[in-house]
Amino acid sequence: MVVGGIGTSLLALTLTSVDDAIVRFMTIAGHGSRRIIVHHARGMTSFLVIAVAECWVWFGPVAAGIVFATGMAIVLLMTLRVLVYRLHAKRFADFLVSILAGLLMLVAYSMPVALPLIALAIVWQLQRRGRAKTWLLA
Amino acid sequence: MNFAIELTGATVERSGQRVMQDVALAVLPGSWFGLIGANGSGKTSLLRALAGRLPFASGSCRIDGEELADDRAARAMRFGFSPPADKLPDALRGRDVLEHVGGSINDVRPRLGKLHEALGLAPLLDRWIGDCSAGMRQRVAVAAAFAGGHAQVILDEPFNWLDPVAIFDLREVLREMVDNGLTLITALHDLGTLASACDTGLMLADGRVALALGDDALRIAAQNPQAFERQTIDRLRRD
Numbered sequence: 313m314v315v316g317g318i319g320t321s322l323l324a325l326t327l328t329s330v331d332d333a334i335v336r337f338m339t340i341a342g343h344g345s346r347r348i349i350v351h352h353a354r355g356m357t358s359f360l361v362i363a364v365a366e367c368w369v370w371f372g373p374v375a376a377g378i379v380f381a382t383g384m385a386i387v388l389l390m391t392l393r394v395l396v397y398r399l400h401a402k403r404f405a406d407f408l409v410s411i412l413a414g415l416l417m418l419v420a421y422s423m424p425v426a427l428p429l430i431a432l433a434i435v436w437q438l439q440r441r442g443r444a445k446t447w448l449l450a
Numbered sequence: 451m452n453f454a455i456e457l458t459g460a461t462v463e464r465s466g467q468r469v470m471q472d473v474a475l476a477v478l479p480g481s482w483f484g485l486i487g488a489n490g491s492g493k494t495s496l497l498r499a500l501a502g503r504l505p506f507a508s509g510s511c512r513i514d515g516e517e518l519a520d521d522r523a524a525r526a527m528r529f530g531f532s533p534p535a536d537k538l539p540d541a542l543r544g545r546d547v548l549e550h551v552g553g554s555i556n557d558v559r560p561r562l563g564k565l566h567e568a569l570g571l572a573p574l575l576d577r578w579i580g581d582c583s584a585g586m587r588q589r590v591a592v593a594a595a596f597a598g599g600h601a602q603v604i605l606d607e608p609f610n611w612l613d614p615v616a617i618f619d620l621r622e623v624l625r626e627m628v629d630n631g632l633t634l635i636t637a638l639h640d641l642g643t644l645a646s647a648c649d650t651g652l653m654l655a656d657g658r659v660a661l662a663l664g665d666d667a668l669r670i671a672a673q674n675p676q677a678f679e680r681q682t683i684d685r686l687r688r689d
Binding site for chain 1: 523
């Protein structure tokens with residue numbers, strides 16, 4: 313089960329790679345955050361559906377739940393990267409994403425109940441700022 | 451007179467610096483408007499502001515009679531705009547670039563019309579941008595401006611990096627498209643193209659209008675391109 317979990321996480325991570333140049337190009341071409349996130353999450357979503365179903369069949373609902381939670385965390389990380397790449401150059405954006413991911417992990421550890429609220433607040437704030445960047449070519 | 455694009459007292463700022471001020475221009479529908487000027491004269495800023503890729507700090511911008519100076523997104527949706535070739539992502543194919551701008555390639559292809567052949571797009575559609583030369587990237591970038599099927603298109607130095615055959619073919623097809631109703635605005639460095647292909651134009655210097663070129667002036671220029679080139683170069687040196 314551990315091997316399966318690690319394998320699933322690694323596969324999920326490779327399916328959620330985010331290319332900053334593509335995010336910026338799609339922003340210049342007039343795509344909003346949602347479309348860019350959907351574009352990047354397509355592979356991951358299909359994988360997650362199959363992985364969760366397979367885990368349920370082979371290892372039971374607990375394993376499927378863990379895979380689902382891991383997948384959602386990876387999708388959240390991908391979402392943060394897309395939103396931050398719309399706002400900042402790659403180097404600073406990666407730094408900011410690592411700070412935000414660290415903050416979310418801290419919240420998950422100390423106040424798990426508050427995690428969805430904090431995550432939503434961060435995503436909403438980044439999305440709001442990113443909306444002004446659509447089409448922009450500075 | 452009903453202008454497709456009318457700019458009055460337009461100012462653009464970048465990073466707090468005023469890069470273009472008090473610019474006025476008017477473009478008739480179905481005409482080719484050429485913009486010339488030295489490097490750093492404000493051509494790119496003007497085109498990006500018109501195309502909704504930069505905000506106007508002040509002034510009026512009327513497009514098809516509608517005031518859109520304060521509505522950057524609405525301006526962006528009115529114009530086909532060529533993204534800078536060096537900003538095309540290496541990890542996309544030519545086809546992906548066009549589809550991101552104009553939807554399915556089956557919808558994009560008829561919108562390009564003769565441009566598809568003039569730009570030699572067929573082999574570029576399945577080629578990764580990262581494997582393309584500067585000229586190939588430029589072809590894809592120019593095609594992207596037409597992928598959305600807009601009646602008004604802005605191209606920033608579209609002939610850069612193209613080989614002589616592609617320059618000739620592209621100029622001919624653009625002129626034909628303009629004759630068929632396209633409103634085209636291009637920044638140019640080639641005075642010959644300005645004289646022979648454009649209907650009207652403008653020379654920018656230090657972010658201001660240095661010289662407005664009406665259709666009469668460009669008609670005379672087309673008859674004697676060498677004299678026009680000499681006069682324009684003298685003017686650019688002075689400004």
